[in-house]
Amino acid sequence: MKLRQGTFSFLPDLTDAEIHTQVQYCIDNGWAVSVEYTDDPHPRNTYWEMWGHPMFDNPDAAAVVFEVNECRKQFGDYYIRVIAFDSTHGWESIKLSFIVNRPKDEPGFHVSREEVKGRSMRYSIKSYATDKPEGKRY
């Protein structure tokens, strides 16, 4: 099951040239761009591992594409995303976030149902991948 998180996630995977164009748009708007990775695809897992520092002073997107490829070399079977921070409010807030790399095989999520008081149901989801310990999931 293809993970649909962040912008462009219902489109086919972006090529490097397309990533370059999107990132250049972010840089031209004055946003700091950062690369992050994780192997826990749960939608509530907001904080992914940082791949290096956010790139505050690179005027060209080639630097970000370069880092994405460096990250792919080491974490080719992880989810990798590019996020852009806007600091004009006085704090860093995310303006754009999109996935640029995903594992070859995405097993999807298990929906568990729990019967509670009366006829109410409680639902929760759990990725099949997270049955295994961190680092051995994909």
Added chain:
Amino acid sequence: MTNNNISEDKNKHLGKIDLHAELIETGVEQVLIDLDKSLIGLEPVKTRIRETAALLLVEKAREKLGLAHETPTLHMSFSGNPGTGKTTVALRMAELLHKLGYVRKGHLVTVTRDDLVGQYIGHTAPKTKEVLKKAMGGVLFIDEAYYLYRPENERDYGQEAIEILLQVMENNRDDLVVILAGYKNRMNTFFESNPGFRSRIAHHIEFPDYSTPELLDIGSSMLDQLNYYLTKSAKDAFIEYINLRKEQPHFANARSIRNALDRARLRQANRLFKENNGPVNAEILSTLEEVDIRESRVFSGGIDN
């Protein structure tokens, strides 16, 4: 269908591109004219830049007409004595390459060994990569590049920086242009001990020393910008000064001229206070007299910076 394709192909080759119009349209012409006007002397450098610009323009035209083309290697080395305008030309080069569409942003990142080489194991690679990332889309100018390589210390981290540089120069050729600069002799030794660099750099440009009239012109244009001028006798004294200064050690061409003029302005200010001839006008404030030049240590056998 097949017929159509053939005629289309023919049209592609028959299409015409006015190279001269292209030159003006891209704004390259303007950069070249500015270069001619604002830089005094440096004829061989200007010729090389013109040639490079022509080549790049022709490559672009070939690409448009569908002919075989290959992004030429643009990495360069500038060798010459201090103060011969290497950094200034690098700045123009960045602008030129940007207008020609060979670099996307056209900014210049100037670094020296300190910015690339770390102080402990594992420090160099991230540092060098950080600089390279900053320079992507523009031009990376490495001043006194030979300091990167220190053969006398085999544990020196410079070699690591060189390896990363070479790798990025090769793999990310479309993303950045690297310009190495430094004194001629030391650059030659550097290239001899790092053959990888020599072969990856297509353009070796030499910056000649300035002649006395050229240095005088440079001095005059510097003063012009500051609204100062030399009197006739001061000019003669200044020519004498340049000739004497050139023979002394640590002569740094245009930079020495700038320093000499800065000191002359200092002495002029001092003189105006000492003379104390009542109120001064703009004329007096912007005139450098012969004495302001003659007071220099160079005339009494001393050394100026």
